[in-house]
Amino acid sequence: MGFMVAFLFAYVLWLVLTAGTKGMLWNGQELIAGLIFAAIVGYATKDVIGERASRFLNPAKWILGIAYAPVLFWGMVKANLDVAYRVITGKIRPGIVRVPVELENDAQYTILANSITLTPGTLTIDACPDEKALYVHWINIPPGLERPENSEPVSGPFEKWARRLGE
Amino acid sequence: MGLIVKTSARAIIPLIGIFGAYIVMHGHLTPGGGFQGGATIAGAGILFLVAFGLDEMRKHYNKNLYSALEGIGGLAFLGAAMLGMGVAFFYNTLWHNGPFFNGKPGTLLSAGFLPIMNLAVGLKVFTGLVSALTAIALYRRWKS
Secondary structure, three states, rough: OOOHHHHHHHHHHHHHHHOOOOOEHHHHHHHHHHHHHHHHHHHHOOOOOHHHHHHHHHHHHHHHHHHHHHHHHHHHHHHHHHHHOOOHHOEEEEEEEEOOOOOHHHHHHHHHHHHHOOOOOOEEEEEEEEEEEEEEEEEEOOOOOOOOOOOHHHHHHHHHHHHHHHO | OOHHHHHHHHHHHHHHOOOOOHHHHHHOOOOHHHHHHHHHHHHHHHHHHHHHHHHHHHHHHHHHHHHHHHHHHHHHHHHHHHHHOOOOOOOOHHHHHOOOOOOOOEEEEOOOOOHHHHHHHHHHHHHHHHHHHHHHHHOOOOOO
16 A cells, blocks of 8 residues: 555656656656656655555545645735734744644644744744644744643644644 | 654655656756766655664665665666677667667657666665665764
């Protein structure tokens, strides 16, 4: 199973890289060479990519991922403007907060941590699955939120998205 | 390394591998070639070593296999160079009158023995760099 996932990832990237060899499409040589190299890469990395990676082959998950892109982009726009405001005015209250999260697997933690890091003003420092928490450096902790009970004040709706994207 | 680095490495290592293979295979058409692609793939191996640690690397790294593949890479390069020995060393006989690798310039199977040499150099550089870095990582301990 790990072979199929790594093979398909690799083959899709090969197709993206070599598009345009026959008009807008691919000629036969590129397609066959891609099959061979993707098979080699898939065989070499079948243990690395993990047994459960096959759940990302589900098309429902791709649609969810596409739906997540504008949410993340809008969060980045808002947060960048907020950081620009903080650069000009200097109103900051930095600190590291422990954010308890309700996530189960590695992919969910990775998606949430990367989303938090991508939205400026917050920076994930560590993910601790055994205590179900993230440690986040926050540029401006609102008073009274030094010990948040959930990830809502830090990351907005991202935890819900990460839970659904990674399950 | 931490959980996030490990999970990201799981997703990225196959992609680095296929990108390196792309660079190697298109060495006669686009910038890059054997050394650049081989070093890129070796980057994937070193990412594995750094992200998952030495114990995991020890389970997946086979010294004899890598050593043999490095030798095969060198021999394949030499073999491709010897193909046109009837005229001269490094004579590109595959391009002038060979059965394959003499397609229209710009396609994948053109340029005679260059794709074979790029693959050989890529294999040699990948296995050599990964072996060297693994050997350095395995070096006994800090003192003595």
